[in-house]
Amino acid sequence: MTAITSPAVPLELVDFFHTHSCFLIAGHKEPDGDCIGSSIALSLFLQRLGKKTVLLSAGPFQRPEIRMYEPLFSAHVPAEIKEMSAGVGLIIVDCSGIDRTGDLAEQLNGFPVIYIDHHATNTVKVPGSLVYTESPSATFIIQTIIETISGSVTKDEAEMLFFGLCTDTGYFRHLDERSAEVFMHAARLVQAGVNPKYVFARINGGKSFGSRILLSRVLSRMQPYYDGKLIVSYETLADRQEFGIENRDSDMAYQLIQGIAGVKAICVVRQDTETHCSVGFRSLDTVDVSRIAASFGGGGHKQAAGLYIEGRAEELLPRFVEAFAPQLSSAMK
Template sequence: MKDFATYLEGVQTVAIAGHVRPDGDCVGSCLATYNYIKDNYPKIEVALYLQPIPNIFKFLSRADEIMHSCEEDKTYDLFIAQDCGDLKRLGDAAKYFETAKKTICVDHHVSNDNFADENYIFPYASSASELVFGLIGEKSITKKIAECIYVGMVHDTGVFQYSCTSAKTMEIAGKLMEMGIDFSKIVDETFYTKTFEQNRILGKALLNSRLLLDGKMIASVITMEEMKQYHVLPKHLDGIVNQLRVTKGVEAAVFLYENEDGSYKVSTRSNGLVNVAELAVKFGGGGHERAAGFSMEGTPEDLINKVAFEIEKQL
């Protein structure tokens, strides 16, 4: 797979979708592809399906056109899955994937199971957005598309500080900056700026945290009751696990929050010695060597103990 243009020839309908609970890279990569098709292929009917996105990303071009409902029965000529490691992570949009005449997956998760007809998977890329930059082609990158890609790269690299950041990542970021995007505003308003409620729940998570495995692991839990008390939703918990990770002496950080059904979403981060992607796969999830996630059922104490047992084996 060299570019999107090859697969768009003779196509009349296209669906694009990313993973459930979309983050910056998911939103950025999907909107970049969506804008590319809308700008360059006016005769193609294209739809972008994502669950409701965080408000901080709604400034991106055509974000208001994202479809949140998949109730309509429709068969697409081409389905493009992005930043998604397996079919179930597409959520309700999976039904369009299963009926599409041709499917493509663009992803950078090491746990990706190559579920599409054509798989463009590079586990060591910084983000799906970085891959989309190449598939669109530099000549077709507009300022609006550049903003989408930059948002995705910023969020999956932690503003270019994570180990997934390469020289190529920085080169692409530089080219996007040359398009005239307000890169400092994007970083400040989508990555660093938090609401008062978000800062309070971060504080609560830090107060709830505890060290395990002789200080090599840190874990924290936020319950549904606490989310209601602090007036936050799951999407407002982004960044907490990364703050736990930077605790001195810690090799692995584990953050759990309770879902509506009583299960727990588990986010994990590693400082290098622990492969959390391998850990996540054991519990039915996936991700990267240093950042991965999964869902589990049980009491928080039991779940933390199970995860700690696997981390201890690796250490």
């Protein structure tokens, strides 16, 4: 297996940083810790270079661990930035395309842009972009960029980089034997002043009583398929109305289900409205859930992917189960 290495930073990316005096930094809608950590760490670094930055996100900031950062972000490009005819660059982080920025997308057209991303679904060919699909997080790439240009990270930058790395790797539990360089990156962040114990508590602590009840309902609805290699479950619209999105603890649900002997993949469908669902897929080593998500218009990584789709959970679940057949039926032979 090929080891994960630090990607080479294109000279065009460095030139992009030096060419512009102001940067818009935007990530995907429904941001997670990696998206937020990437955006803030990059903003701090560019400010260290003497640049003006504007953090953008369409939100919503649903995850408890990122809510404290919401005031740093705007859902709109400031009017004074729109009026500037030159000097403004756009950096899309942890995001495979401008369309994935949600309601921001229309406002971002026309700015000179580069992408910093690790999603396998990212096929952009924009000079100066750095898309490294082997990376465990976007923050891993941004740390490489900062260290390449300036030699080291500051404590504030390190805290956001470590936060993003931990959220996208499940606090390192998704990493494998190829990941020595990832741990070396993490070690340098700790050397810069990061407290791993504090970061773990911030990501995993502070959950509400209601979140545990909702988690129990998801677990109680589990159904196995393909001899237990696939586990599916769901949340109802009534669950959402009772507990709200803020009480979802998807990562813990996936973690507990993955601990069941023989499980290779997970699908959880959440009825968000009368007509639409959000869907999360997770897998261990052998199943590529990004292929499943992409077949329904979504995207993501081999081991973590998702989508937002029209339909009712009870109608969608059989379709998702069937979509796993090419990968899991063959695994049963």
